[in-house]
Amino acid sequence: MRKLTTKLFMIFVCSSCIIFAQNNTTNEGTNSGDQGNNNSFFGANAGRNTTANNNSFFGTSSGQSNTTGQTNVFVGRNSGRNNIEGNNNVFTGNSTGLNNATGNFNTFLGTFAGRENIDGRRNVYIGGNAGRNAVGSGNIFVGYRAGFNEAGDNKLYIENSDAETPLIYGDFNSDQIGVNTNIVPDGYNFAVNGNTQLEGELVTTGRISIGTNEDDPEYLLTVKGKVHVQEVKIDLLGAIAPDYVFYEDYDLKTLQEVEAYIEKEGHLPNIPAASEMEKKGINLKEMNLKLLEKIEELTLYTIAQEKTIKEQQEINKKLDKRLQKLEQLLEN
Numbered sequence: 001m002r003k004l005t006t007k008l009f010m011i012f013v014c015s016s017c018i019i020f021a022q023n024n025t026t027n028e029g030t031n032s033g034d035q036g037n038n039n040s041f042f043g044a045n046a047g048r049n050t051t052a053n054n055n056s057f058f059g060t061s062s063g064q065s066n067t068t069g070q071t072n073v074f075v076g077r078n079s080g081r082n083n084i085e086g087n088n089n090v091f092t093g094n095s096t097g098l099n100n101a102t103g104n105f106n107t108f109l110g111t112f113a114g115r116e117n118i119d120g121r122r123n124v125y126i127g128g129n130a131g132r133n134a135v136g137s138g139n140i141f142v143g144y145r146a147g148f149n150e151a152g153d154n155k156l157y158i159e160n161s162d163a164e165t166p167l168i169y170g171d172f173n174s175d176q177i178g179v180n181t182n183i184v185p186d187g188y189n190f191a192v193n194g195n196t197q198l199e200g201e202l203v204t205t206g207r208i209s210i211g212t213n214e215d216d217p218e219y220l221l222t223v224k225g226k227v228h229v230q231e232v233k234i235d236l237l238g239a240i241a242p243d244y245v246f247y248e249d250y251d252l253k254t255l256q257e258v259e260a261y262i263e264k265e266g267h268l269p270n271i272p273a274a275s276e277m278e279k280k281g282i283n284l285k286e287m288n289l290k291l292l293e294k295i296e297e298l299t300l301y302t303i304a305q306e307k308t309i310k311e312q313q314e315i316n317k318k319l320d321k322r323l324q325k326l327e328q329l330l331e332n
Contacts, residue, residue: 023036023038024037024039025037025038025039025040025041026039026040027039027042027046028041028042028043029041029042029044029045029046029060030044030045031045032045032047033048033049033050033057033063035051036050036051036052036055037053037054038053038054039053039054039056040056040058041055041057041063042058043057043060043062043077044060045060045061046058046061046062046063046064047063047064047066048063048064048065049064050066050067051067051068052066052067052068052069052070053070053071054070054071055069055070055071055072055073055074056073056075057073057074057075057079058074058076059075059076059077059078059094060077060078061077061078061081062074062078062080062081063080063083064078064081064082065081065082065083065084066080066083066085066086067084068084069083070088072086072087072088072089073090073092074089074097075091075093076091076092076093078094079093079094079096079098080097080098080100081095081098082098082101083100083101084101084102085101086100086103086104086106087104087105088104088105089104089105089106090106090107090108090109091106091114092110093108093109093110093111093112093113093128094111095111095112095115096108096109096110096111096112096114096115097113097115097117098115099115099116099117099118100114100117100118100120102118102119103118103119103121103123104122105121106120106123106124107123107124108124108125108130108131109126110128110130110144111129112128112129112132113125113126113128113130113131113132114130114132114134116132116134117131117134117135120135120139121137122137122138123137123138123139123140125139125141125146125147127141127142127144127145127160128144129144129145129162130142130143130145130146130147130148131146131147131148131150132145133148134148134149134150134151135151136150136151136153136154136155137153137154138153139152139153140155140156141155141156141157142157142158143157143159143160143161143166144160144161145160145161145162146158146159146161146162146166147166149162154172154173155169155171155172156168156170156171156172156177165180165181165182165193166182167180169181175189176189176190177189177190178190178191178192178193179192179194180192180194181193185213207221207222208221208222209221209222209224210223210224211223211224212224232284234284234285234288236285239285239286239289241289242289242290242296243296245293245300246296252297252300253269270294271294
């Protein structure tokens with residue numbers, strides 16, 4: 001009886017020593033790790049070589065090669081298997097982050113996601129095979145096989161295939177984003193390859209170019225091609241409407257003066273020459289006001305002519321009456 005009591009006491013002491021040595025490390029599975037502090041290892045070979053702290057490995061061979069990596073969460077068979085000293089990683093899925101060795105602050109979710117990442121940092125891959133062969137840092141890939149072979153850094157892919165041209169592409173370095181294209185020209189932040197339909201308001205404080213990538217710095221909208229609209233409203237913004245033509249002090253040229261000007265200059269007064277219009281184009285507001293000025297001048301000419309015609313008609317009536325009287329006298 002005394003020997004049995006002694007044995008039970010020794011087992012209790014040894015158990016206490018083991019619990020104290022593990023310091024809240026919990027393991028379950030053949031060759032699963034039992035070192036470090038505050039670790040949880042479940043599955044054969046899970047955390048097998050870990051001596052670091054605050055890791056949680058769930059699945060056969062998850063975190064198997066980890067030694068000094070801390071604060072990692074690996075869930076799934078072979079997830080983070082070859083991680084050695086990478087910290088603050090979260091890998092969820094079969095073979096997710098399999099070859100990550102020293103990369104930190106990565107989040108991989110999906111079977112084979114980030115499988116070939118070795119030392120890339122701050123990546124977020126969500127989807128089966130997302131970023132599978134990617135080796136860069138600062139990337140965000142969302143979708144099945146998204147960013148599958150991307151080798152660069154700070155890229156955004158939203159796609160459901162391994163296409164090099166994803167549905168949504170972004171570059172965090174240049175703050176550029178593309179829809180159905182991974183080519184965004186220098187100097188631009190947004191590019192779309194394909195037709196675009198917008199519902200609602202489109203507001204911009206910068207310039208817009210349509211049909212050309214060379215906008216005119218003097219104008220907010222540059223269009224190379226035809227424009228079809230139902231209505232155009234133009235604010236005067238300080239321009240003077242030509243009602244001044246009707247003022248008493250307006251210097252209305254005589255038709256003889258206009259004729260002389262045309263013979264000399266080859267165009268109407270206050271209207272640019274054809275050569276100038278061909279060179280500089282036409283300002284729609286300015287030209288409409290000039291044309292209105294000419295219409296109002298023509299109206300004044302027409303009114304004057306109407307008066308002259310009426311005066312001539314009155315004279316003709318009087319002459320006609322006198323002629324009739326003269327004919328009567330001759331007949332008598």
